[in-house]
Amino acid sequence: xxxxxxxxxxxxxxxxxxxxxxxxxxxxxxxxxxxxxxxxxxxxxxxxxxxxxxxxxxxxxxxxxxxxxxxxxxxxxxxxxxxxxxxxxxxxxxxxxxxxxxxxxxxxxxxxxxxxxxxxxxxxxxxxxxxx
Amino acid sequence: xxxxxxxxxxxxxxxxxxxxxxxxxxxxxxxxxxxxxxxxxxxxxxxxxxxxxxxxxxxxxxxxxxxxxxxxxxxxxxxxxxxxxxxxxxxxxxxxxxxxxxxxxxxxxxxxxxxxxxxxxxxxxxxxxxxx
DNA sequence: CAGATATGAAACGTTTTGGTTTCACTTCGT
DNA sequence: ACGAAGTGAAACCAAAACGTTTCATATCTG
Numbered sequence: 264x265x266x267x268x269x270x271x272x273x274x275x276x277x278x279x280x281x282x283x284x285x286x287x288x289x290x291x292x293x294x295x296x297x298x299x300x301x302x303x304x305x306x307x308x309x310x311x312x313x314x315x316x317x318x319x320x321x322x323x324x325x326x327x328x329x330x331x332x333x334x335x336x337x338x339x340x341x342x343x344x345x346x347x348x349x350x351x352x353x354x355x356x357x358x359x360x361x362x363x364x365x366x367x368x369x370x371x372x373x374x375x376x377x378x379x380x381x382x383x384x385x386x387x388x389x390x391x392x393x394x395x
Numbered sequence: 396x397x398x399x400x401x402x403x404x405x406x407x408x409x410x411x412x413x414x415x416x417x418x419x420x421x422x423x424x425x426x427x428x429x430x431x432x433x434x435x436x437x438x439x440x441x442x443x444x445x446x447x448x449x450x451x452x453x454x455x456x457x458x459x460x461x462x463x464x465x466x467x468x469x470x471x472x473x474x475x476x477x478x479x480x481x482x483x484x485x486x487x488x489x490x491x492x493x494x495x496x497x498x499x500x501x502x503x504x505x506x507x508x509x510x511x512x513x514x515x516x517x518x519x520x521x522x523x524x525x526x527x
Numbered sequence: 528c529a530g531a532t533a534t535g536a537a538a539c540g541t542t543t544t545g546g547t548t549t550c551a552c553t554t555c556g557t
Numbered sequence: 558a559c560g561a562a563g564t565g566a567a568a569c570c571a572a573a574a575c576g577t578t579t580c581a582t583a584t585c586t587g
Contacts, residue, residue: 278410279575283479290486297533309576311535316574330533330584338486347415348477354422354470411545429563441546443565462554462563 273340274347276320281305282313286322286336295331405472406479408452413437414445418454418468427463 277283281303288299300310314334317323321340326333409415413435420431432442446466449455453472458465 274410274412274415277479278406280406281575283406286483290483295533296535305575306577307534308536308578312575315535332534336483336486338483341480341483344476345480348473348480351418351422351468351470351473354468413545427563428565437545438547439563440548440565444545447565464564 271316271319273320273322273344276317276322276340277344279313279316281310282317285310285313285317289323289334289336293326293333293335295328295333297331299334403448403451405452405454405476408449408454408472409476411445411448413442414449417442417445417449421455421466421468425458425465425467427460427465429463431466 277286284303285299288294288302296311296314297307299314300307303310314323314325318325318334322337323334324337326335409418416435417431420426420434428443428446429439431446432439435442446455446457450457450466454469455466456469458467
């Protein structure tokens with residue numbers, strides 16, 4: 264019942280590179296169709312159809328303002344993707360362990376270079392409790 | 396040069412439900428084509444083509460053993476997906492805002508319980524500057 | 528009101544996709 | 558050696574995906 268009858272699911276919606284770009288554009292700000300399509304080599308109508316698909320997947324919400332329709336990002340459907348991904352994260356453990364050993368080895372000379380890796384590891388660990 | 400010329404990328408590979416099921420099956424064990432296709436209503440050849448696509452995306456590795464080809468999961472390409480997803484996590488503001496309010500309210504009695512949450516928030520904030 | 532702007536819907540065309548059936552090749556077991 | 562088992566490649570098909578052009582409609586703006 265709670266299902267919004269997703270004619271297009273998230274996996275399918277993000278499969279197309281153009282749609283991923285659209286999502287990225289909408290990350291910063293709400294935008295009408297024409298403004299969006301201005302950034303692509305394809306027609307406005309084509310972009311409109313991509314937006315429809317994103318909308319079907321729930322990744323985008325629309326709001327009519329006068330004669331224009333403004334689209335904004337809604338990331339909540341990405342939760343499903345995150346959960347799907349989480350299942351496979353337990354298979355990364357070998358790699359993670361290796362990376363962790365490297366990061367934590369105090370003999371690593373360049374200290375600054377590790378920041379990213381450390382943040383990355385922390386991030387992964389933070390996510391883990393959701394699954395398993 | 397480093398690019399493995401991904402004729403099919405990860406996003407595309409996981410877009411199909413059948414392929415996601417195949418991945419899930421391979422999570423537990425290495426399997427030959429026939430064994431895999433036994434779990435699907437489609438032909439063995441069809442499954443074989445799905446495996447090809449997964450292989451193109453790097454999600455599956457194959458190993459010939461006698462007359463059979465055993466496929467096994469390789470999750471490393473999912474890292475790209477994870478990174479893509481991570482970008483959008485900062486938009487899960489509702490959850491973050493709620494957590495932040497909770498953490499910053501000084502009337503919270505149990506001080507110890509906040510440690511994890513604080514680290515969590517700090518981590519997120521530190522990640523932000525990457526984009527924008 | 529009249530023209531410009533913003534957009535979705537419809538009709539249509541081309542390419543991909545997901546599937547099938549058939550065929551050829553290699554390897555295993557007797 | 559010979560038939561069975563395990564696969565991939567090829568040819569073919571229907572449906573979906575992605576794009577375009579054209580048309581209709583609603584809303585601003587002067």
